[in-house]
Amino acid sequence: MESKTQIIMDYATQLRLTGIKEHLEALIRRATDEKSSYTDFSLDLFKTEINLRQQRDLERRIKTAKLPVKADLDQYDYDFTNGLSKEQLNQLRECVWLEQNYNIVLMGPSGVGKSYIAGGLCLDALKKGHKAYFRTMEQIVEMIKMKDITRSALSEYRKLLKAHLVVIDDIMMFTLDKQQAVGLFQFVNHLHEKASFIITTNKSPEEWVKMLDDEVIATALLDRLLYRCEIVSLSGTSYRLKNRKVIFS
Numbered sequence: 001m002e003s004k005t006q007i008i009m010d011y012a013t014q015l016r017l018t019g020i021k022e023h024l025e026a027l028i029r030r031a032t033d034e035k036s037s038y039t040d041f042s043l044d045l046f047k048t049e050i051n052l053r054q055q056r057d058l059e060r061r062i063k064t065a066k067l068p069v070k071a072d073l074d075q076y077d078y079d080f081t082n083g084l085s086k087e088q089l090n091q092l093r094e095c096v097w098l099e100q101n102y103n104i105v106l107m108g109p110s111g112v113g114k115s116y117i118a119g120g121l122c123l124d125a126l127k128k129g130h131k132a133y134f135r136t137m138e139q140i141v142e143m144i145k146m147k148d149i150t151r152s153a154l155s156e157y158r159k160l161l162k163a164h165l166v167v168i169d170d171i172m173m174f175t176l177d178k179q180q181a182v183g184l185f186q187f188v189n190h191l192h193e194k195a196s197f198i199i200t201t202n203k204s205p206e207e208w209v210k211m212l213d214d215e216v217i218a219t220a221l222l223d224r225l226l227y228r229c230e231i232v233s234l235s236g237t238s239y240r241l242k243n244r245k246v247i248f249s
Contacts, residue, residue, distance in 0.1 A: 008020075008024060009021050019050075019052030023048050027041070027044050027045060030044070065133050066135065067122060067134050068119040073117070082112045084113075084232060095125055095130070097196065098164065101195065101196055102228045103228060103230075104199070104232060105226070107201055107202070108234030109202055109235070112234040114200035114234060115200055118134070119167070121167075122134045125164065132165035133167065135168060137172070140187065143156050160191075165197070165198065166197055166198075167199075168197060168198070173201075174211070175213065177213075184221065185220055189220075193227075
């Protein structure tokens, strides 16, 4: 004959209450030891289930976001000088700008932490419950090109149009043809004032005209990105070169 604990676990399985099923025995032991009331025990059951679901939801959204390998600003090296102060970074991490649909442009040479900061802010946004995605310029352009051809690209496009935050890493890294430039503008225009962008680039706004080979599109694109925007100019030597790893000691 099944024990009452096993019956509860069977019910939890049927109702897909994974958190309760996995932690039931430990919760019962704790309630017994602490002589918890029925109300407190019930509260612990539901809290455990909710916490597990929230954690798994965050893990799923982090996977979908496609963050860089290192994207945790809790590990940020404040000894590395790039022009962004600890106070400024902490203010950005609060994500108030995101709730107000502001954009952030991280501008500077290679190796000064643009992608790392962008990925870290994207992770912070995910932890606060926002729909956030990290994509390179190449991935965005390829998605736009293929969205009328493949279901997967169209699904990706529609998903990003529902985002609260889209990171475009290394924008204007390569020259775009007219069709690609129009597609990028349409994508940004769809999200304009509905979501926020984080842009990383080593090109000044003046250089965007050359990369797009179309002053009208470049101006329209910059107009939307820079309307409500904080431009963060990073400088300094490359962190990777400064801390490069070697084979021979």
